[in-house]
Amino acid sequence: MNELELKKLWQITNDKLEESFVIHKKNTDDITQVKVYNILGSMKPIKIFTLLVGILWVGIGVIALSSIYLNSFSEANRFFLFSASIQMGLTAMALFIYLYQLITIYQVDITDPILRTQEQLVSLKMSTLWVNRILFLQLPVWTTFWWNETMLTDWGILQWVVTLFFTISFTFISIWLFINIKYENRNKKWFRLIFRGKEWIPLMKSMELLDQVEDYKKQNTSA
Amino acid sequence: MDRQKQQQFFQEIIEQHKGILFKVARTYCPNVDDRQDLIQEIMIQIWQSIHKYNDQYKISTWLYRISLNVAISFYRKSSTRTQKHTFLNEQVVEVPAEDKSEDEQKLNLLEQFIRELKEIDKALMILYLDDKSHTEIAEILGMSVSNVGTKIGRIKDKLRTRFSQLMS
Numbered sequence: 001m002n003e004l005e006l007k008k009l010w011q012i013t014n015d016k017l018e019e020s021f022v023i024h025k026k027n028t029d030d031i032t033q034v035k036v037y038n039i040l041g042s043m044k045p046i047k048i049f050t051l052l053v054g055i056l057w058v059g060i061g062v063i064a065l066s067s068i069y070l071n072s073f074s075e076a077n078r079f080f081l082f083s084a085s086i087q088m089g090l091t092a093m094a095l096f097i098y099l100y101q102l103i104t105i106y107q108v109d110i111t112d113p114i115l116r117t118q119e120q121l122v123s124l125k126m127s128t129l130w131v132n133r134i135l136f137l138q139l140p141v142w143t144t145f146w147w148n149e150t151m152l153t154d155w156g157i158l159q160w161v162v163t164l165f166f167t168i169s170f171t172f173i174s175i176w177l178f179i180n181i182k183y184e185n186r187n188k189k190w191f192r193l194i195f196r197g198k199e200w201i202p203l204m205k206s207m208e209l210l211d212q213v214e215d216y217k218k219q220n221t222s223a
Numbered sequence: 224m225d226r227q228k229q230q231q232f233f234q235e236i237i238e239q240h241k242g243i244l245f246k247v248a249r250t251y252c253p254n255v256d257d258r259q260d261l262i263q264e265i266m267i268q269i270w271q272s273i274h275k276y277n278d279q280y281k282i283s284t285w286l287y288r289i290s291l292n293v294a295i296s297f298y299r300k301s302s303t304r305t306q307k308h309t310f311l312n313e314q315v316v317e318v319p320a321e322d323k324s325e326d327e328q329k330l331n332l333l334e335q336f337i338r339e340l341k342e343i344d345k346a347l348m349i350l351y352l353d354d355k356s357h358t359e360i361a362e363i364l365g366m367s368v369s370n371v372g373t374k375i376g377r378i379k380d381k382l383r384t385r386f387s388q389l390m391s
């Protein structure tokens with residue numbers, strides 16, 4: 001079958017179907033009454049809420065920790081203080097990602113060319129990976145929050161071995177995941193194990209789409 | 224443009240170019256119920272972008288951009304879609320063609336081939352079959368004209384192979 005014949009067939013069939021495809025005037029009227037609704041737009045409130053709660057959390061944390069650093073550093077439990085500081089710093093980094101996502105949501109224009117819009121949407125989705133990397137990076141500090149100076153004097157070897165085992169393992173795992181959770185590893189078994197389940201489907205699909213966008217862009221550059 | 228004019232403009236473009244919405248939805252959504260949701264989603268996006276319409280582009284270019292962007296990105300989240308506007312669904316009526324001729328079979332083969340393509344290739348294929356010029360395809364997709372030619376050439380090769388396999 002030649003392509004002209006195919007094109008003609010496609011067009012005739014679509015014209016025929018189009019004639020029988022009815023959109024009532026009431027539909028278009030109803031749509032003009034819908035107030036700012038779109039799926040991307042629906043992400044804005046949750047992002048803004050998370051950002052505000054995060055700013056509040058980090059703000060309170062920074063005030064509390066600064067006060068300890070400035071006024072009672074010598075009496076403070078340093079393990080707790082340093083763990084909390086690291087946790088606070090990482091949360092602040094995650095907030096920057098949320099801010100980036102919010103800005104991108106406002107910038108995405110559905111009337112732009114397909115490759116540009118899709119690239120923005122994919123990078124928005126992919127930034128979720130960064131949030132996860134940072135979340136994993138917090139793992140070791142959850143094992144050191146409760147440490148205190150009496151451990152140094154009162155603990156036996158077994159207690160130290162168990163505690164250090166967890167802290168060192170968590171540190172290793174978190175750094176490894178931080179380095180390796182990236183787009184390039186999307187097809188690895190361990191990656192698919194972490195990001196399996198319904199809630200990750202859009203992310204995995206975005207990665208597949210990124211391949212296509214990259215492919216088109218590559219050819220655009222070489223063309 | 225005031226609201227009343229926007230509404231009138233919206234109704235006109237939907238009526239005149241409903242074929243674009245229908246074609247895109249039909250290509251990206253084999254399921255009729257899902258298709259109606261997608262058409263509705265596209266219409267909402269067109270209405271919400273109408274104030275941004277720039278007449279330096281052909282209206283069909285603008286509509287294709289919105290329709291394809293919605294179909295590719297938003298519709299992939301089918302599991303998270305809300306039922307907010309289902310009141311519109313039942314009123315969008317689609318009557319499928321009944322003819323089951325040889326041409327219809329060939330068309331089915333073509334549609335099956337398109338459905339198996341990746342998202343952006345699908346968009347390219349619709350535009351190609353719609354006889355859009357390479358320049359207009361480049362404007363809709365946001366790529367160079369020469370790249371459009373290369374890509375279409377590759378898809379046509381695949382299509383030819385597929386058809387010769389299935390017809391033999």
